Amino acid sequence: MAEGQNPAVELRALATIDEFDQAVKLQKEIWGFDDIELLPRRLFVVANKIGGQTFGAYDGDRMVAFLLAIPGLKKDFGYLHSHMLGVLAGYRDRGIGRMLKLKQREDALARGIQLVEWTFDPLELRNAYFNIEKLGAVVRRYVLNQYGMTSSHLHTGLPTDRCVAEWWLDHPRVHAVLQGNNPDRERAIARICVPANIAELRRKDVQHARAIQESVSNQFLEHFRAGLAVVGMERSSETAAYLLGPWQ
Numbered sequence: 001m002a003e004g005q006n007p008a009v010e011l012r013a014l015a016t017i018d019e020f021d022q023a024v025k026l027q028k029e030i031w032g033f034d035d036i037e038l039l040p041r042r043l044f045v046v047a048n049k050i051g052g053q054t055f056g057a058y059d060g061d062r063m064v065a066f067l068l069a070i071p072g073l074k075k076d077f078g079y080l081h082s083h084m085l086g087v088l089a090g091y092r093d094r095g096i097g098r099m100l101k102l103k104q105r106e107d108a109l110a111r112g113i114q115l116v117e118w119t120f121d122p123l124e125l126r127n128a129y130f131n132i133e134k135l136g137a138v139v140r141r142y143v144l145n146q147y148g149m150t151s152s153h154l155h156t157g158l159p160t161d162r163c164v165a166e167w168w169l170d171h172p173r174v175h176a177v178l179q180g181n182n183p184d185r186e187r188a189i190a191r192i193c194v195p196a197n198i199a200e201l202r203r204k205d206v207q208h209a210r211a212i213q214e215s216v217s218n219q220f221l222e223h224f225r226a227g228l229a230v231v232g233m234e235r236s237s238e239t240a241a242y243l244l245g246p247w248q
Helices: 017-031 041-049 096-110 125-134 172-178 198-204 206-225
Strands: 010-013 053-059 062-073 078-087 115-120 138-143 162-168 190-195 229-235 239-245
Touching (some): 017 041, 017 062, 041 062, 053 078, 062 096, 078 096, 096 115, 125 162, 138 206, 162 172, 190 198, 198 206
Parallel strands (some): 078 115
Antiparallel strands (some): 010 053, 138 229, 229 239
C-alpha cells in the first residue's frame, strides 16, 4: 500500500463535466460559501486543459475530497499554485488530505515541476502543522486579507490573512520530513505563538480572536522582513508555536 494511503478511498484524476460539478458541490458542503464565492466548473475545465491538476478522492461512487491546482510562472520557471483542497467533515483525520498532496507531488515531479505553492490560514493550527511538519513546506511570505471578507462559516468573520506555503518537492528537507524527520527545526531562532484554543475563540469571541490575528500578522511580517522563514512547528495543549530560522 502506498505511503499515506487510505484503503477505503480511491484517488482519480478528474476529467469530466460531472466530476467537476461534484467538486463544485463539495465546496459548498465543506466551506458553506455563497454561490458567488464558489470556484466554478469552468475553472476546473481550464485547469485540466492547461497543465493544472484536478484530483478527486472517492468512497465508492461518492466524491469525498478534491484538489485543484493551476499552473503559474515565476521569473524564470514554472510552478503549480495549489488553490483548493477540501475534505468532507466525516472523512477528515483519515489521511485523505495527505494522499491528495502526495499524489500532487508525484504528478508534478513526473512533469519536471519542482515547486508547489498554496496559501493557508495561520490560525488553522492543525492545517498549518500538517503543511509544515508533515509535508515539509516552508513559509517566507504573508499576505494580509488576501481574499477579502468571505461568507464561509470557517472564516468566522475575520480577514483572510494567509501564509504562503512553498513546497520544494525534491528538496532534502521534504525528503526528510516525509520520512518523519525535520532537520531544520533545531536551527530555529524565533517563535510565533498562537493559543491552542484559537478555534474556540473564533467562534465565541471574535474581537479577541481578531486581536490575536493582528499580533500574529505583525510578527510574521517582522520576521519575514528580517529574512527568516517558518521551518518548523510545535504544539502543546496550551499553545502552538511557529519556529522561524534561516533557510535556503
